[in-house]
Amino acid sequence: MTIDDVVKETLGRWADEAQVPQGLADRALGGRRRGRIRTFAVIAGATAAVVAAAVTVPATIQDTTGTQIVLARTGLLADGPAITLPELTEVSADPDASPPTRLVSTPEVALYAYYVWDHEKISDKRQILKRTWYLYNPATAAYEKTPWAMVDVAPGGYVAVLEEQQARRVGVLSPDGQARWVDLERPASTVQWSPDGGRLLLTSYAANPDEQGREDENGSAEIVRVARTGFSVVDVATGQAAFRPLASDEDMYEQDLRWSDDGTLIWEQGGAQPPSRRFYDLEGRPHEAPPKAVTTHQKAGLSPGGRTLATDSPDKGAVVGLADVATGRVTALKPVAGHWIEQALAWSGEDRLVTWACELEGTDGCRISEFRNRLLLVDADGGGAVPLTGFRENSQQPGSWEPLFARR
Template sequence: MTIDELVRQTLREWSAEANVPPGDLAGAALRRRRRNRSRTFAVVAGATAAVIAAAVTAPALVQGALVQGREQLGNDAPAIAVVADPDPSRETAADPDSSPPKTLVAAGEVAAYSYYTWKEEKISADRQVRKLTWNRYDRDRGVYERTPWAWLDVARGGEAAAFLEEIPATRVGVLTGRGAEVRWIALERPASAVRWSPDATRLLLTNYSANPDESYIPVDNSQQGMPQSRIGFTVVDLNDGRSVFRTVAVDPDAGFDHRNDFGWSDDGTLVWESHAVMPVTRKYYDLEGRARPAPSKEAETYQQAGLSPGGTRLAVESPDRSAVVGIQDLSTGRTVPLTPVSGYWIEQSVAWADDERLVVWACEQKGTDDCVGGEFRNRLLLVGLNGGEAVPLSGFRENSQQEDESWVPVFTAR
């Protein structure tokens, strides 16, 4: 079996296993890779690593100030650690005793202004649909509150929100602040995902002709894939309400049988879709729907955190079996594994708090390569790159693969 064939097969297995909602697709990939490490490590580490959280969590945009005076990573770098917040207005906010969190989770330049849970609902004898329940942080009350919306994205700063009432939807709702009236914008084509631009002036909607979250009910641990229904994307300019639809054909080699939503590039000039076959993990398009080269090395990693705010480091797959996540110094090309710290095995990078710290998913370590209570029992941690302690940001998810037992944070710039 070739690398491409293995990647494609593995991606389809992941899709059939859980029809993972976009925000935790990378986590599922990482965890599956650990389960099958002895069989596929050498190939998957270099070719697939983990599937990026492509469909929703690109809002983990990190626009932080750089922490000056830190040494570049080297092969002899000490264990990862927490570095104090350089800006008091960016103090770490954590709820280490709750899962899902009740109060805000934030660190450095990013905050989880929303999170979702999911469940499968049977809709016919052989079909089911995955439905997400979204919770949004209420700054006035200081807690997360459940919303009635089928899809949600919160703009940088945490005040404005865009949402869909159903999947798919023929209009998108926009709230510019607490207590504001909903602004409705009609869509030319139905959409099943919405995402704010980095400057919060535009919306990017992924258009589908059918519900991408429908699937056949698995039989004998296998699942028949549904026809791909994505038809393109729509960009809405919130200044004048004008929307433009662009047709983008589905790449048959992308490796996704269900959702493959579009995300914004960091500067908002391009959009991207996930691609499962290395070395290209993202395919980019201009706002006319024309293919364009990737603007940065971020397209070469499946790690959700991607490029650091200052553009000097990249979260990648670990170069050896001592870890899952590695940090690549882009000036030297050297990659250092994020090895266990403070009794935690790091399973997945989530977002950069700043150039020196990462938000990650991690489990309590048991032995050399095992997790207390299983690898699905994990929590959010804030870890640094220069040795020391790790700070818990949330309680433990007891099972991130089972409905009603999982929650997935969506990080956005503060």
């Protein structure tokens, strides 16, 4: 029996702690998986012919005036991160706002950025997913709208950006908000910092991967499949960008490429249960999974100390579970402080988790719609919770927002 089957069967029976609607597991897991799927539906992918030989392209990182920037050998900008947060001993929250206007942070992890998503019609049958990104500005103590199409934040507040989908260059922001640019040999549509903050991984596609089919009056939409062509790795310390061809596979659930936990490999997400990952080396060659690789639907993944894994719960009273890595024992993260925990997003130290949660009671409680949810900081032992933001009224509708957390 797969984890989906277990969760469906058990959550079909209402938890003792709260009366949860039939099918909540399907919708919660489904909403979670729709995060970056190209049909949203948000996003989808297909097979492409493998491009010829790999090409290494030398590049320099420059500011907007063309002056070369000297980088620290650690792989981070010599003049510091783009976002430096104030020191905290307690939680900083904005519990009445959605999206937040004030800093959302714990002493260990922070919401550095978020995006609001919408659709732009390009024809009667096609549309494009558009993201409007907001970054926290320490000077104004507020989240401010940016011109960037894609954003990623490394631990410590180092920011990488793309100007558009199918971008020809990637930028690294300095504290004054100016970008140092690295030219790319192939256009890129996603960017992700390596775990050590020294490199950037960019996924390339044959066209804009955020193009989608528009729903007709029957609620069905044309499937738009855009082929992945490969990826680039940028060394932030030297400004070197190397492209490698890597065609997409129709069997894979998601085409965007990501770093392995130790930054030595990259992977793509399969659709099998439990979630499968297909690994490659940095030349784009298939590679065995790392010996201790763990997979989960929960974005939080392993705790910072590697002792606990946020995973899917087989317990009838929860969607999220916490697995003890040493013993394999899974403890359900059950309702806490009047909230049903839907997804684990990020660890705050070893003992707390940032989660999405819906409110069990009230006019718009989970029994009405689990898509009305808020960011909630919860104790891993289920002992307490702190609201971090107000409620998104419907996370599945245009105009909703998605957070980007990183370690402080």
